[in-house]
Amino acid sequence: MKMKKIEAFFSVLFVPLDFLLLILAGISAYHVRFSQWSDSIRPVIFNLPFSSYFRSVLIMAALWTFIFVIAGLYQTRSARQLAQELKKIFLACSTGLALVAIVIFFQRELFDSRFIVLAAWFFAVLYLSVAHILIRWLEHSLLAFGVGVHKVILVGNSKTTDSLIAEFSGNRKAGFRVLKRVRDFSITTAQELAEFIKDQEVDEIIQSDPNLTKAETLRLYDFANENHITFKYVADLLEVKVLRTEVTEIIGIPIVEVKRTTLEGWGRVFKRLFDIVVSGLLIIIFSPVIILTILIIKLDSPGPIFFSRRDDGAPVTRVGEGGRPFRYFKFRSMIPNSDSMRYKELSDRNLRTDGPMVKIKDDPRVTRFGRTIRRWSIDELPELFLVFIGRMSLVGPRPHLPEEVAKYENYHKKTLTIKPGITGLAQVSGRSDLLFEEEAKLDIYYIENWNMLLDLSILLRTPLAVFKHRQAE
Known part of the structure; x- marks a missing residue:
C-alpha cells in the first residue's frame, strides 16, 4: 500500500x-x-x-x-x-x-x-x-480530521462491496475514505475514472466483486498501474489457502511457489538456535529432577529406566519432520513389555476412537511412580535431549507413532511439515479432552501462522497447562 x-x-x-x-x-x-x-x-x-x-x-x-x-x-x-x-x-x-x-x-x-x-x-x-x-x-x-486517510475507489456490485463501504464509512480509524463506487469497469468508465483520479488524488482502487471475471480484473490492474495508484482485490477461497507465496521469474514467466509454512529461511534458523539454547539451559536447570527420577524409577519397579525398546526388542520410533521416523525415548512409566497391550487387551478402553491415536483410560500398565511423573509430564523431560540434537523442537505438533500416522487422512499429514514438539498449541488450549480432529486443526494453524512470539507464548503457557491438567485429575 x-x-x-x-x-x-x-x-x-x-x-x-x-x-x-x-x-x-x-x-x-x-x-x-x-x-x-x-x-x-x-x-x-x-x-x-x-x-x-x-x-x-x-x-x-x-x-x-x-x-x-x-x-x-x-x-x-x-x-x-x-x-x-x-x-x-x-x-x-x-x-x-x-x-x-x-x-x-x-x-x-x-x-x-x-x-x-x-x-x-x-x-x-x-x-x-x-x-x-x-x-x-x-x-x-x-x-x-482526515489526515493520513487513504482515498479509495471501489469497483464491484456485490454484498462484499456494500460491506466495505459500510465499514469504511462507519469506522474512521480504518483510515479509508470511499470517494467513488463503480459497479462495472469498461472503456468509458476507465476514461472517466482517469480524470477523477487526477482531480481527487486517489490513492488506491479496490476490486471488491468476487464475480468479476479474471479478464476484467486484469484490465483493472493494468489501469491502476497506468494511473500510478495501488491496486487491491478481494481474494477468493483458493488465494486465502495459498496466501504464503513467493513469486519468481523464469525466462520472463512468473512462477508462484506456495510455501507450506511461514517457518522458512531465517525463521527456521532462529527457531533452531532458540531450541539449542533453551533446551540446553532447561537440561541444566532440570538435571536434579532428571537424576532423582532415574533413581526412583530404578527403585520403584524392575525394568529399564527409559522407554526406548518395544516388546519385540525393536527401537521405539516416532514420526518426525517430512514423515521421517526417528529414535525416541522417554522415562519408563509402565511395567516392562506391555506396549503391545494397547492394541490388544486394552483396546476397549481407548478414549481416542475419533482418530488414529490411542489413549487408554485408567491404564493398568502404569506403575505407581509412573502415575506421578505422567501427571506432571516429568516422563517427557528426556525429550529435551532430542530437541538439543535436532530430532524435535520445543514447540510443535506432538510426535505420533508410525502405526498412527499410517491411518492419517491426507490433510492430517500437514502436521508433519515441521519437527514435532515437546509442547504445542493443542497442549495449551485449556482442554485435555480434545478430539483428534481439533488437535490436528490447532497444529495446522500453528504451522501456517508460525512466528517466534507464538512459540514464546506457547512456552509461557505450558507450565500453567500442566498444572491445570494436574488439578483436573
Whole structure:
C-alpha cells in the first residue's frame, strides 16, 4: 500500500523512540534499586558503577529493538491493531528478558541484581505500552480530521462491496475514505475514472466483486498501474489457502511457489538456535529432577529406566519432520513389555476412537511412580535431549507413532511439515479432552501462522497447562 507521509513518519518514529524508552527503562531500574527506599528494604551488597551498567543497557536496548523488528512491531498502519501491538510488546520484552537471563546464567558478572533485570523489564513494558497507546491515539485523532486517510475507489456490485463501504464509512480509524463506487469497469468508465483520479488524488482502487471475471480484473490492474495508484482485490477461497507465496521469474514467466509454512529461511534458523539454547539451559536447570527420577524409577519397579525398546526388542520410533521416523525415548512409566497391550487387551478402553491415536483410560500398565511423573509430564523431560540434537523442537505438533500416522487422512499429514514438539498449541488450549480432529486443526494453524512470539507464548503457557491438567485429575 502506498504510504502517506504522516504514516511513514509514525512507522519510522517508533524505532528510535522504542530504543530511547528501553534505555530509560534500564536507567529507571538502576535508580530504583539504588534508591534509599529500596536500600532500606534490602541493602545493596554489590558494587555496580553506573558507567559500566549504562554500556550494558545500550547493548541490550539495541538487541531488544532488533527483537521488536523481528516481532513485526514496525509494520505499516494497515497491518496493525493496538491489542495485537501491546501483546507483541509484552512478548518481545519477555523474549529480551529471557535472553538477559541466559546471559546472566553463563556470565554472572553482567548484573549482580535480579531485581534490576526484572524492574527493567517492567519499566520497558510500561513505557513502551503507554507510548504506543498515545501515538495510536494521536494517529486516530489525525485520521478523524482526515489526515493520513487513504482515498479509495471501489469497483464491484456485490454484498462484499456494500460491506466495505459500510465499514469504511462507519469506522474512521480504518483510515479509508470511499470517494467513488463503480459497479462495472469498461472503456468509458476507465476514461472517466482517469480524470477523477487526477482531480481527487486517489490513492488506491479496490476490486471488491468476487464475480468479476479474471479478464476484467486484469484490465483493472493494468489501469491502476497506468494511473500510478495501488491496486487491491478481494481474494477468493483458493488465494486465502495459498496466501504464503513467493513469486519468481523464469525466462520472463512468473512462477508462484506456495510455501507450506511461514517457518522458512531465517525463521527456521532462529527457531533452531532458540531450541539449542533453551533446551540446553532447561537440561541444566532440570538435571536434579532428571537424576532423582532415574533413581526412583530404578527403585520403584524392575525394568529399564527409559522407554526406548518395544516388546519385540525393536527401537521405539516416532514420526518426525517430512514423515521421517526417528529414535525416541522417554522415562519408563509402565511395567516392562506391555506396549503391545494397547492394541490388544486394552483396546476397549481407548478414549481416542475419533482418530488414529490411542489413549487408554485408567491404564493398568502404569506403575505407581509412573502415575506421578505422567501427571506432571516429568516422563517427557528426556525429550529435551532430542530437541538439543535436532530430532524435535520445543514447540510443535506432538510426535505420533508410525502405526498412527499410517491411518492419517491426507490433510492430517500437514502436521508433519515441521519437527514435532515437546509442547504445542493443542497442549495449551485449556482442554485435555480434545478430539483428534481439533488437535490436528490447532497444529495446522500453528504451522501456517508460525512466528517466534507464538512459540514464546506457547512456552509461557505450558507450565500453567500442566498444572491445570494436574488439578483436573
